Amino acid sequence: MLQISYLREHTQEAIQRLAIKNFTDTILLNRILESDNQRRKIQTELDALLAHQNTLAKQVGELMRKGEKAEAEDLKNKSLAMKESVNLLTDQLTAAEYELHNLLVLVPNIPSQKVQPGKTADDNTEVFRNSVRLPELDRKAKPHWELAEKFDIIDFELGNKITGAGFPVYKGKGAKLQRALINFFLDKATAAGYREVQPPVVVNEDSGYGTGQIPDKEGQMYHIGIDNLYLVPTAEVPLTNLYRNSIIKFQELPVKLTAYTPCFRREAGSYGKDVRGLNRLHQFDKVEIVQIQHPDKSYQTLDEMKDYVASLLDELNLPFRIIMLCGGDMSFASALTYDFEVWSGAQHRWLEVSSVSNFESFQSNRMKLRYRDEKNKTQLAHTLNGSALALPRIVAALLENNQSEKAIAVPNVLIPYTGFQMIS
RNA sequence: GGAGAGAUGGCAGAGUGGUUGAAUGCGGCAGACUCGAAAUCUGUUUUCCGGUUUACCGGAACGGGGGUUCGAAUCCCUCUCUCUCCGCCA
Numbered sequence: 001m002l003q004i005s006y007l008r009e010h011t012q013e014a015i016q017r018l019a020i021k022n023f024t025d026t027i028l029l030n031r032i033l034e035s036d037n038q039r040r041k042i043q044t045e046l047d048a049l050l051a052h053q054n055t056l057a058k059q060v061g062e063l064m065r066k067g068e069k070a071e072a073e074d075l076k077n078k079s080l081a082m083k084e085s086v087n088l089l090t091d092q093l094t095a096a097e098y099e100l101h102n103l104l105v106l107v108p109n110i111p112s113q114k115v116q117p118g119k120t121a122d123d124n125t126e127v128f129r130n131s132v133r134l135p136e137l138d139r140k141a142k143p144h145w146e147l148a149e150k151f152d153i154i155d156f157e158l159g160n161k162i163t164g165a166g167f168p169v170y171k172g173k174g175a176k177l178q179r180a181l182i183n184f185f186l187d188k189a190t191a192a193g194y195r196e197v198q199p200p201v202v203v204n205e206d207s208g209y210g211t212g213q214i215p216d217k218e219g220q221m222y223h224i225g226i227d228n229l230y231l232v233p234t235a236e237v238p239l240t241n242l243y244r245n246s247i248i249k250f251q252e253l254p255v256k257l258t259a260y261t262p263c264f265r266r267e268a269g270s271y272g273k274d275v276r277g278l279n280r281l282h283q284f285d286k287v288e289i290v291q292i293q294h295p296d297k298s299y300q301t302l303d304e305m306k307d308y309v310a311s312l313l314d315e316l317n318l319p320f321r322i323i324m325l326c327g328g329d330m331s332f333a334s335a336l337t338y339d340f341e342v343w344s345g346a347q348h349r350w351l352e353v354s355s356v357s358n359f360e361s362f363q364s365n366r367m368k369l370r371y372r373d374e375k376n377k378t379q380l381a382h383t384l385n386g387s388a389l390a391l392p393r394i395v396a397a398l399l400e401n402n403q404s405e406k407a408i409a410v411p412n413v414l415i416p417y418t419g420f421q422m423i424s
Numbered sequence: 425g426g427a428g429a430g431a432u433g434g435c436a437g438a439g440u441g442g443u444u445g446a447a448u449g450c451g452g453c454a455g456a457c458u459c460g461a462a463a464u465c466u467g468u469u470u471u472c473c474g475g476u477u478u479a480c481c482g483g484a485a486c487g488g489g490g491g492u493u494c495g496a497a498u499c500c501c502u503c504u505c506u507c508u509c510c511g512c513c514a
Contacts, residue, residue, distance in 0.1 A: 043474050047483040054483090057495040061442035076494040083494090097473095247471085368472090376453090378471080 001366045002107050003380070004036050004100065017110045020117045020327035025106075032103045039096035046089040053079055053086065105215065109362040111327050112299070112336040118326025127338070128322040130314060135345040135401040143346040144396040145277030147403055148174065151423050154395075156277070166267065166275070166282030173423045177398075177410070178285060180417030181391050182260045185287035185312065189388060192308055194258035194289055199238035201261050202229045207241040210367035212333040212359075222264050231264035235288035236385045243292055244367035247378055253371055254301060255292040258388070260285065278392035279351065285391040291384045292369065295361070298382035299336075302358045305386045306338050309354050312389060315413045318397055319343040321350065335360045342393065346400040351393040356386030399423075 007014050007029065015026060056079040063072040116125055148154035153174025159167040170178050190196055208214035208230050213221055222231040232238055239257050248255065263286050267275075274280050289308070293301045306322065313320045323339040330337050334357040341350035361380035364370065370378040402409040407424035415421050 040474065043483080047474065050484085051482055053494080058443060060494050064442070072494085079494040376469095 001105055001362060002110065003361065003365055004032070004104060006110075007032060007104075007107075008036060014110060018108065020111050020115055021108050021330060022117075022119065022328045023108055028103060028106060032100065032107070035096060035100040035103060039093065039100055042089060042093045042096055046086070046093055049082060049086050049089065053082055108332045109335050109359065111330060111334075112358065112360075114324070115330065115336055116324070116326050117328075119328040120326075121329050123326040124329055124339075125324045125326070126321050127324045128310070130310065130320050132314070132317055132319040134319050134343050137345050137400075137403070140405070141346045141400070141403060143277065144344075144399040147399045147408065148277070151408065153177070153423060154278070164282070166280070168278070168281065173418070173420060176418055176420075177395065177414075177423070178391060180410075180414050181389075181394065182285060182287060184414055184417050185388055186258060186260055188312060188315075189258035189287065189289055192256075194256040197239060197242070197257050197259045199232075199235065199242070199259055199261065201232045201238070201264075203232055203237050203241065204229055207237055207244070210241045210244045211237045211363055212366065213237060216332050219268060220266055222266060232261055233265050234263050234385075234387075235259040235261040235286065236290060239288060239290040240292075240363060240369075240383055240385065241367060243369045243381075246369060248292065248369075248371045248381065250294060250371050250373050253292065253294045253381065254297070255290075257290045258287060259290075260287045262286075263390075273347075278396045279347075281392055287388050289386050289388045292364075292371075293382050293384060294371065295379070295382050298358050298360065298384060301382075302336060302338075302356065302384055305356050305384060305388075309340055309356055309386055309388050313340065313342065313353075316394065316398065316411050318394070318401065320353075331357070333357075333359050333362050335362065340387075340389075342397040344393070344397050344400055346403075347396075351397060353393045353397075354387040354389050357384060359383045359385075 002014070011029070011033065015029065018024070018029075056075050060072050060075050060079070063069075063075065116123070118124065142150065145154075145156065148156075151173070153170065153172055155169040155171055156165075158169040159165075162169070186196055202224065205214060205228060208218070208221065213230075213233060217233075221233050224230070238261070239259055242257070243255065262283055264283050265281075267280055267282060270280050278284075289305060291301050291305065310320070310322065320340055320342045323341060325334075325337040325339060337355055337357040339352050340354035340356070342353050343349075344351050360382050363383045364380045369381050369383065371381045373379050398411065399408055402411070407422040410418050410421050410423065
């Protein structure tokens with residue numbers, strides 16, 4: 001959620017920059033500003049009345065102590081007479097605040113200066129490509145879902161049986177490869193200074209709201225109706241919300257957290273080649289990194305996180321490219337996002353395996369995540385997060401790119417974790 | 425799941441209707457003392473909103489929501505959570 005003070009004081013700038021995200025609803029923005037004016041007007045009026053009432057109540061107290069009952073009664077009646085207008089204004093204020101809030105949550109985050117205009121993924125900019133060469137596979141090369149069956153390491157049918165589509169069962173070396181990747185990613189994150197956390201994978205409504213899934217992407221999450229809880233779509237939700245409603249000393253910034261969690265996404269409406277095999281799942285594993293940072297340093301931190309994710313993919317020896325998302329392709333809450341895509345050798349396509357974003361104060365404003373600055377004032381902190389990494393498409397690329405007729409080679413860095421060099 | 429008790433500032437812990445945004449202690453910060461530190465002493469120390477703008481003024485908040493009252497941390501209702509006992513249990 002944007003800060004109303006920003007919209008109020010930098011209206012033109014906001015309009016211009018929101019246009020980059022293809023958000024051009026100036027009618028909404030005007031309604032917001034009107035609503036804000038209205039709210040302030042009402043509050044000023046109400047505060048004056050309440051101040052008067054408070055004074056009267058104090059005087060009544062004093063008169064009662066002195067035993068001057070008649071005069072006290074007189075003042076009581078005066079105060080009572082004001083009650084109706086106080087109630088009226090209070091209701092108006094509540095309504096005005098409610099309206100303002102409901103309008104304000106409809107406005108996406110302001111994109112950072114770097115973000116290019118654009119409508120779809122076609123307008124994104126490739127900003128980097130690593131030096132790992134694309135694998136030259138022969139004609140008999142199989143896509144990962146065939147490899148998974150051939151080597152009996154991932155069973156999609158079994159998943160269908162016990163749960164449904166999009167819930168694969170990993171078996172034998174397939175299961176161990178999952179565990180190896182999780183441990184590898186967590187160890188790397190720890191070495192890079194992230195504190196490992198094991199959060200709940202079920203969160204409440206407030207948490208969903210804090211990171212922006214609710215109300216924006218509510219339909220993406222699995223909802224446990226009986227307890228009104230949600231399965232996490234990403235560890236970002238519990239991790240960032242650890243600091244909901246808190247004030248951090250500026251000396252403690254940045255806060256760096258990492259967690260492995262399974263992630264659950266309903267993915268309603270997806271179909272075709274996108275959902276084949278491991279390409280898009282309802283449950284998948286991911287290691288996430290999160291930072292809470294001083295506003296002056298958050299873009300530096302974004303670069304650092306981007307470099308960190310790149311280093312993981314380099315170590316896994318996967319060809320990848322980094323995409324800077326255009327305004328139209330960015331998420332509602334993000335100010336700048338880099339996507340990482342690995343080359344899937346047998347599918348001949350790039351697969352998104354990570355998304356690293358700076359949300360600036362968009363999330364922290366929602367969840368009241370602040371820091372105390374050098375002058376002892378509270379300020380909204382900036383939040384950032386990134387996948388490091390999401391497993392399924394990494395596995396898909398590893399299987400496909402490293403295949404030969406008889407076996408699949410495990411990347412060197414993973415061998416200490418898997419305990420085997422080949423899947424055969 | 426059943427019964428009972430409770431939820432107050434960073435922490436501990438007073439406060440059962442009237443200058444209580446809140447005693448006291450600890451912690452934090454600033455200062456005095458000291459070569460320095462400890463100890464001691466003095467002062468200070470919540471957040472949000474609005475107005476004015478370095479000061480300052482007003483309002484709101486004592487788990488969340490609602491009610492009673494001229495006035496609520498204090499009384500009532502309700503929800504959530506915590507603790508104790510019983511039951512169940514990885």
